[in-house]
Amino acid sequence: MTTSSHLANHTQRQTVNLKLNDTDGLEKGLTDSVLMMRTESAPNTLDAVVQWGRKNSLWPYPFGTACCAIEFMASVSSIHDQSRFGAELVRFSPRQADMMIVAGTINHKMVPVLKRVYEQMCEPRYVISMGACACSGGFYDNYTTLQGIDMIIPVDVYVAGCPPRPEAVLEAIIKLQDKMQNSKATLVPSQTPQE
Numbered sequence: 001m002t003t004s005s006h007l008a009n010h011t012q013r014q015t016v017n018l019k020l021n022d023t024d025g026l027e028k029g030l031t032d033s034v035l036m037m038r039t040e041s042a043p044n045t046l047d048a049v050v051q052w053g054r055k056n057s058l059w060p061y062p063f064g065t066a067c068c069a070i071e072f073m074a075s076v077s078s079i080h081d082q083s084r085f086g087a088e089l090v091r092f093s094p095r096q097a098d099m100m101i102v103a104g105t106i107n108h109k110m111v112p113v114l115k116r117v118y119e120q121m122c123e124p125r126y127v128i129s130m131g132a133c134a135c136s137g138g139f140y141d142n143y144t145t146l147q148g149i150d151m152i153i154p155v156d157v158y159v160a161g162c163p164p165r166p167e168a169v170l171e172a173i174i175k176l177q178d179k180m181q182n183s184k185a186t187l188v189p190s191q192t193p194q195e
């Protein structure tokens with residue numbers, strides 16, 4: 001073997017070693033970060049991994065009925081970049097989503113629709129109530145408007161404002177992720193109605 005080919009082989013080996021070390025580092029870092037997330041609610045590694053995966057891969061379903069929905073669109077735009085939190089893959093089928101964002105006024109005629117869509121979502125499912133209208137009816141204090149979606153479906157995080165800013169939506173997602181991190185990670189069987 002000539003000196004130049006020996007050097008070439010050496011450099012190649014170094015490159016391979018470097019790549020292997022990088023991969024090892026990534027795996028170790030990943031394992032460390034998942035293990036560090038073990039809590040009372042997720043005492044073993046499997047629970048911690050399930051929680052970690054769930055909270056970092058939320059699939060949003062926007063139930064947008066009014067102006068708040070426009071603000072939600074801003075939160076997924078490149079400026080605010082909701083994808084930084086693993087929740088950018090907006091779906092328009094409830095069967096492909098696990099985080100509903102109710103953005104806008106809900107009137108009584110829409111109640112059965114909202115309930116049906118919620119029930120069709122994957123489990124475990126989460127709800128963010130965005131804006132004054134969804135949280136409490138807002139200034140529509142009248143006989144046509146539902147005075148808060150928590151009268152018909154469970155809400156995990158409420159976002160105040162009329163409309164809330166996109167940053168507030170991002171904060172709601174972070175709060176929801178915290179809540180998921182601290183809740184029991186169980187594998188819930190699907191109860192999605194076959195309709």
Ligand code: SF4
Nearest residue numbers: 067068131133162163
């Ligand atoms: S809270 Fe305000 S911005 Fe949001 S839907 Fe109601 S009126 Fe529109």
